[in-house]
Each structure stands twice: as C-alpha cells, then as structure tokens.
Amino acid sequence: MPSKTTRKRAAKDKREGKSPSTQAGEYVHEEIEHVREGKHGARSAKQAIAIGLSKARRAGVKVPAKKGAKKATRKKAAQDSAAAKKRKAPSKKRSTATKKALKREGRSAASKTALSRQARAAAKKRPAASRSAAAKKAARTKGAKARSAAAKKAARTRKRNS
Template sequence: MPEKKTTDRARADKRAGKSASTQAGEYVHEEIEHIREGKHGASSAKQAIAIGLSKARRAGVKAPVKKTASKATKKKAVQDTAASHRKGAAKKTSAKRSTATKKALKREGSAAASKTALSRQGKAAARKRPASARSAAAKKAARTKGPAVRKAAAKKAARKRAAR
C-alpha cells in the first residue's frame, strides 16, 4: 500500500498535466526510499523500479507497458491495471503469499537503491534507445528549463569546454 504523500504527489503531477511516467516516478521513488531505509531490499535496481511501477499501476496511474517488454511483464501490468479498477479488495493477496513476498524481499540487500546501481540502470536503459530519441529528450529538457537554469547550464558547458 503506497503512502498517502506519494499518492498526493502523483495526483498533483496528474493535475499539472505531467506524463504517466512522471506520476509513476513518485511510486518508484517511494520504493527506493523504502530500500534505503531498510524496510526491505531488492535484487537489482530494475526490480526496485518494477515494484514501484506495479504500485503505480495499482494506484490508477495509466503507465503504459513497453512494446519490447516480456510476456510475463505485460501480464503483470494487465493484472495491476485490473486491480486498480476493483472496488474494495475483491481479490486480496493471501496472507501466506504476502508474508512469503515480504520475507523474500527482506533477504535481499539494499545495494540496488545505491546511486551507482541506479545510475548504471539509467545508463543501460538509455543505451537501448536510439541517439535521435536521446537527443530529442535532451532538447525537450533544455526547452522546459527556466531562463536562470538555462543560463547556469550554458556557463557550466562553457567552463567544461575551456577545461579541455
């Protein structure tokens, strides 16, 4: 069950007209915080992100599944979306399964939420995307920055060029 503040932040993102992935990011962030706090662990950064996305879909975020995702991932996403439409707990997870899941996650380490692990995961995901998509994302990011942030970024770029 996601925390109230996470759901509130995701709703605020939705009201602001932000994308589904931004809304889902709030849940992923919560999951990473849980791992860092030691509530449970994860075997990899990918698993931590998957748990967060699952929570987001169950909370009603319309996060689409990647076309390249595996059959199992697609099936899980459909289940999560269906769970978000259910009123009440019609298909509640059994206590046995819930306990087993918690125990399994408790056994995992917290290195999955480290800055290096998350950075590695992000870079690996970016490498799979074509250069044109990465370039478009960078251009959009530059457009959505305010003038002060843009100026600071330009100064930093100039300093880096001068250092070379």
C-alpha cells in the first residue's frame, strides 16, 4: 500500500497537468526507498521500478504498458489498471508469499550504480531524436533557477572530467 504522502504527491502532479509517467515516478521512488530501507529487496533495478509502476496503476495512475512490451507485461498492466477500478482486498496468502520472496532478495538493486546502469540501458534503446526532444523539453520546463543550477553542475562535471 503506497503511503499517504506518495499519493498526495502523485495527485499534486496530476493537478499540475504533469504526465502519467511523472505521477507514477512518485510510486517508483517510494519503492526504491523501501528497498534501500530494507523493507524488502529486489532482483534488479528493473524489478523495483516494475513494482512501483504496478502500485501506481493500482492507485489509478493511467500508465500504459510500453508499445514493445511482452504480452505478459501488457496483460499485467491491464490487470493492475482494472484493479484500480475494483479496489478488491488482495489475497492474504499471496501477498505474504510475495513479501517473503522479496525479503530474500538483495538490496543492491536500489543502489545509485544499479539505477544509473538501468537508466543508461533504457536510454540507449531510444532513438537520438527522442532523447534530444526529452532534453529540450526538460530545459524548457525547468525554470530559471533550476536551469542555472543545472548549468553550474554541468560546468563542474566538465571541469572534473577534463
């Protein structure tokens, strides 16, 4: 069950007209924090993200499965979205079994390195034009203060890497 603050942040994102993926990001962030805190583990960063997305869909965020997703993934996404409408209590046996299985998994899936590796791998699959458009949109919607901070950070990074 997502925390109240997560649901509030997602609702705020929705009110502000932000995309469903941004709203779902709140749930993914919470899930990564759970792994870091040791509430449970995950096999990979991808799994931690998938759990967060599933929670978001069940909370009513309209996040569709990716176009190139496997049939099983699309089916699960549809089930999660349908569950948001039903609001049926989950099976006790099933949730206990899931929790026990996740407890046995490692915690390194939520490390900065693992998440960075996952983000890079996901970005590599996208065409350059799509990545460029996303970067341009980010720069446009960031705001003056944040843009300035990002520019300073980029300058520091360039200096460190040269």
